[in-house]
Amino acid sequence: MANLKEIRNRITSVSSTMQITSAMKMVSAAKLKKAQDAITAMRPYAEKLTELLQNLSASLDGDVGGEFTTQRAVRKVLIVAITSNRGLCGAFNTNVIKEVKNRTDFYAGKQVDVFAIGKKGNDVLGKTCKITDNQSAVFDSLTFENVAEIAQQLTEMFISGKYDKIELVYNQFKNAATQIVQTEQFLPLAPIVSEKAASTVDYIYEPEKEEIILTLIPKSLKTQLYKAIRDSFASEHGARMTAMHKATDNATELRNQLKLTYNKARQAAITNEILEIVGGAEALKG
Template identity: 80%
Template sequence: MANLKEIRNRIASVSSTMQITSAMKMVSAAKLKKAQDAITAMRPYSQKLTELLQNLSATLEGDTGGAFAEQRPVNKVLIVAITSNRGLCGAFNTNIIKQVKNLQDVVYAGKQVEVLAIGKKGNDVLKKLSNVVENKSSLYDALTFENTAHIAQSLMGRFTAGEYDKIELVYNHFKNAGTQVVITEQFLPLVPPQAGKESNTELDYIFEPSKEEIVLSLIPLSLKTQLYKAVRDSFASEHGARMTAMHKATDNATALRNQLKLTYNKARQAAITGEILEIVGGAEALNS
């Protein structure tokens, strides 16, 4: 059994760790509220914009997506891996890295796959496992629609220039504070509207300019919004995952500290009992 000094040092170390994890949990909880409000407020707009674009596209004949809807043989793929800049958030980043590797080794086996990393943690690992062509981790320094739109515009330019035949987004979808779901979402080419989902209500609108011009002007905005929503989703998921991980770490540290205190008390009691026995034994020796 360890001596009393060693146990006291371990108790002090675990107590210090518990204070740190508890503080990180509270910080993440505060940040989560703001990030959750941002993604919750954005989803209805993003969904309505996508719905509007699909409804308009469904009423048009032929290919109305222009260069962004061009379907071509998939030989070169770009995966946008959205992770975090910081760790201590459980399996948050690991799940994204695993999904990127699965896409690279299984789904697009034999294809030329490149990765654009948003997040230092993903970039640090994926640059050893994949061909990371660009790192956009600085986006989290100022996470705004304008900064995200620049990345989306670059992706659109690369696709229309023929550099990539397909672009995928891989990120954590925020479901609730304790649950994040890994999503693989096609960014380009545009996913055509599904048949059979047209509205039953016939509405007679007057379009100015034409439907075609409206659709073509909405597509870049829709793609920029899609990427911004994915990054915001991941950002909220990160804080939820970190809050959950720090909560579990705090609970584990508390249980370990309690166990160490019990061990310390037992060792201290055994030491006191031993000293008493020595005194009694010495007194009996003197009397005999």
């Protein structure tokens, strides 16, 4: 059994760790509320924009997506890996990295590069994959304008023919305890087919429907990327809050066990001292 000093030092160390994890949990909980409100408010807009694009496309003949819907033989693939800049968030980053590696294996024999958004993904994937760019700084100021610049960069890569396909891999926020890894095709746009029949109402469009679609597509791509990063950002704080909550509970349990062990060791030491004193007194009487 460890001596009393060693047990005291361990209790102090565990208590300090518990204070840190508890503080990180509270910080993540505060940030999660804001991030959750942002993604919850954005989803209806993103879904309505997609629905509008589908309804317009359903009433048109032929391919009106132009360069955004060009289907080419897939030889060069770019995977956009959206992770976090910080750790201590459970399996949040590991799940995305694992899915990126699975996609790399899926495209075996083809050129597969990674576009990193987040330092953790960049550090790990950089050891096995080719990183074309790292846009981790976007989390320092997560605004639509900053994300739109990244979306424009990705779009230009596709239009120029540098890549034949671009995919997004990220964690979708469901709740604080659940994040779902998603793989979405960013470019080329999948053929847009409306599940509902086109509206029979005869609308007057200004400008023409084709021009509206070509204007909506770039906006829709920017919104899709912004939504993915917002989802990942909310998921990160949810995962960190859950991980720190579990760490705090484990530290509390360990501290209680150490205190029990310490009390037992101290009681045993006191008992031994009493026995020695009594034995010494009896020896003097003899």
